[in-house]
Amino acid sequence: MKVLGIDIGGTKIRMGIVDSNGQVVEDHKIPTETPLYSYLENKIIQFLKEHTHVQAIGIGTRGMVDAENGVITFESGTIPGWQGTEVKSLLEKATGLYVEVNNDANCAGLAEARLGSARGYRRTVCLTIGTGLGGGFVIDGKIMNGTHGGAGEVGHMILYPGGHICSCGRPGCSEQYVSGTALRRSIAEMNIVDENNKLITPNRMFELAIEGHSDALAITKKFTNDLAIVISSLQAVLDMDCVIIGGGVSESADSWWSFLLTALEPLLLKPLEVKKAKFGNEAGMLGAALLVLTDEKDGVFKK
Structure with missing residues (x-):
């Protein structure tokens, strides 16, 4: 069929x-x-x-x-x-x-749990980091939807009370700090520009961080530390087997993955598999x- x-x-x-x-x-x-x-x-x-x-x-x-x-x-x-x-x-x-x-x-999350990087795991959290921050919880092969369809709205967990105003109208939501939009805002605030005096892309910013650029390194560490807090908080609630990270920002994960694992290690309550998504867009x-x-x-x- x-x-x-x-x-x-x-x-x-x-x-x-x-x-x-x-x-x-x-x-x-x-x-x-x-x-x-x-x-x-x-x-x-x-x-x-x-x-x-x-x-x-x-x-x-x-x-x-x-x-x-x-x-x-x-x-x-x-x-x-x-x-x-x-x-x-x-x-x-x-x-x-x-x-x-x-x-x-x-x-x-369902695609990753049934056919992708989370296949074989019973309790999976899939985080999609793109323009915003999305989440999908798949338990024993089924999506956890919640009463109003709001389960998995990881991007609207409050990360910094009183922080940046989110598109949902509340201040401090996590997607204001863990997303492509957040990265571009930080790049603009730091005024990190290329040879043509244009603001660089998040992908280029991660590359500069590896090369030791101080402002790029600071943004990268802040981004991965915030992502680690999100993952740790989810583990405390869901005790999942596996976290899959996808979305547009994950396409540059090779440049920031080690920073994430370093930030995550002291925050985990139990061992946790953290993997890159198999499927892209x-x-x-x-x-x-x-x-x-x-x-x-x-x-x-x-x-």
Whole structure:
């Protein structure tokens, strides 16, 4: 069987066909446009006309999701009008196909737990470090969603009370310190520029830290120390087997991984596996497809 997995981000949407073995057999990207639902429905119907063999649809999206009912319960404003959308019921009516909806970081965590770096572990936390900081908790192969779809919102754990104002409106959330956005803000504050007097990228900043650049090293150590605190706090609550780190910032992990392990060692209560994600930018889309493929071995369709 083949299903359609969709990963909805603030700037782009990734749509892919995934087979019973968890293999991506076709992959497309389109820009995110608003109002989102009508745009998304039109694109999906067009896609299904060209791929009539699709049997179900899984969607991973920004924001908090009532996964049981497929409703977006909270979105910070990156996608105007998305909050409150009853995606599952609307899309099932429009397509006649079975639809599951969940948070994008949860979907990434599901992909890593079933097919990726966390395969074989029972209790997994997946952290996605990109524009913000996301989290997905997968326990015994199932996503922990929480009462309002808010479980795994690691980026909105308060790290520094009274700190930088988050997009959620509260001060001091962890994603204001552990994210690509936070790194770019720190680079601007330190005014670390290249030979053309332009602010450098986070990837370049990590490289400079290894070379001994004092300001870059200070930012790197602050970033990894804050990430270590987040991981340690999660361990105290969840006592997970494994932490997987993915997202755009993780693509430069080779440059900062040793700093993280050094910062993490004295904070852990028990031994903990910390691993880099296997899947890159396709993790959310692949995990979304797995929402409707409950068994990667024989492709049992979730009903």
